[in-house]
Amino acid sequence: MADAVTDPSAPPGAASSEAGPLAPVTVEVMRGALVESRHRAAFAVVDPAGKVVLSGGDIARPVYARSSAKPLQALPLVESGAAAAFDLSDTELALACASHSGEPRHVAAVRAWLARLGLGEADLECGPQLPSHHATLIDFLRGGGEPDAVHNNCSGKHTGFLTLARHLGVPTRGYIRYEHPVQQRILGILEAMAGLDLGAAPRGIDGCGIPVIGIPLGNWALAFARLADPHDQPEPRQAACARLRAAMTAEPFIVAGTGRYCTRLMEAAGGRVVAKGGAEGVYCAALPELGLGLAIKAEDGADRAAEITLGGILRRLGVLGAAEAALLETPIRNRAGLRVGEVRPASEAPF
Numbered sequence: 001m002a003d004a005v006t007d008p009s010a011p012p013g014a015a016s017s018e019a020g021p022l023a024p025v026t027v028e029v030m031r032g033a034l035v036e037s038r039h040r041a042a043f044a045v046v047d048p049a050g051k052v053v054l055s056g057g058d059i060a061r062p063v064y065a066r067s068s069a070k071p072l073q074a075l076p077l078v079e080s081g082a083a084a085a086f087d088l089s090d091t092e093l094a095l096a097c098a099s100h101s102g103e104p105r106h107v108a109a110v111r112a113w114l115a116r117l118g119l120g121e122a123d124l125e126c127g128p129q130l131p132s133h134h135a136t137l138i139d140f141l142r143g144g145g146e147p148d149a150v151h152n153n154c155s156g157k158h159t160g161f162l163t164l165a166r167h168l169g170v171p172t173r174g175y176i177r178y179e180h181p182v183q184q185r186i187l188g189i190l191e192a193m194a195g196l197d198l199g200a201a202p203r204g205i206d207g208c209g210i211p212v213i214g215i216p217l218g219n220w221a222l223a224f225a226r227l228a229d230p231h232d233q234p235e236p237r238q239a240a241c242a243r244l245r246a247a248m249t250a251e252p253f254i255v256a257g258t259g260r261y262c263t264r265l266m267e268a269a270g271g272r273v274v275a276k277g278g279a280e281g282v283y284c285a286a287l288p289e290l291g292l293g294l295a296i297k298a299e300d301g302a303d304r305a306a307e308i309t310l311g312g313i314l315r316r317l318g319v320l321g322a323a324e325a326a327l328l329e330t331p332i333r334n335r336a337g338l339r340v341g342e343v344r345p346a347s348e349a350p351f
Contacts, residue, residue, distance in 0.1 A: 005222045024041070027312075046292065048232060057297075060217075064206075073186050082166070093248075095155075100156060101133035114150075124149035124152070126176075156254075187213070190213060195223075226241070229288065249274060255276070272287065281297060315351075329344035
């Protein structure tokens with residue numbers, strides 16, 4: 001277990017001279033009496049001072065948090081005054097943090113928000129996507145629907161970017177580019193929350209077109225610890241953290257959708273957990289009552305591995321109890337609907 005997250009004075013993205021520790025097996029897939037598959041995941045639980053409370057695997061290796069970073073990317077929307085200026089609701093702030101399923105309530109809320117800005121679907125630069133919610137998708141296709149940007153799971157985040165651009169008085173076109181003032185504001189907040197100079201950090205492009213920044217897993221956990229307990233941040237950021245935590249826990253359906261893991265988790269745990277999943281097996285969470293942040297990266301990129309690892313760690317920390325036991329495993333059913341196995345924390349998991 002590490003004693004602290006990556007030293008903020010160390011060169012960001014610098015390669016280690018030695019391979020980091022092997023990620024532990026955290027999740028097993030049972031079918032009948034046999035462990036059919038196993039998943040490895042690195043994880044870090046960190047307090048706002050950077051002390052590592054619990055960890056496994058190489059937490060110094062840079063990773064892209066993907067959509068798990070959305071609550072941090074939404075901070076400038078609130079701390080700049082844009083959310084107040086445009087009178088954003090909990091629903092709209094939750095949308096700014098969301099990877100939604102494209103269900104009717106999600107889509108209607110995004111369209112209404114864009115209309116209040118005097119903008120429309122053509123101003124979104126996230127690209128088209130079909131709804132991911134199965135029943136919604138069937139209805140959409142039966143009605144002759146075509147993929148559009150409003151149904152994109154990131155359309156709420158992008159509408160938040162457009163709102164910030166409007167408030168700052170900068171061009172809305174090109175808001176996804178790394179050098180745009182909106183993305184530079186986000187970069188500055190990521191640096192403050194993660195405790196790192198990110199000027200030379202690894203960089204890529206996310207599925208929705210915005211920059212993704214490679215940050216050590218332990219520092220992602222630090223950023224979420226500061227989201228949970230931002231006492232060392234400027235007062236406007238402290239207020240922004242509290243506002244986004246409240247919006248996400250007030251509107252867990254908006255953050256994801258029907259049956260989705262982080263929606264079910266926040267519905268069950270209430271304000272004890274502010275959680276957000278991302279592509280390629282990443283999950284991050286803020287635990288306000290404990291003042292801790294949590295970051296997970298499944299080695300094979302499997303969502304199920306990150307979800308069940310998160311549930312196991314939350315049980316270890318006492319955040320989930322017997323009433324939330326269903327969040328600790330995912331049933332495996334055959335085509336007839338019979339339960340034939342489960343995905344669950346591994347017996348040898350270090351939590």
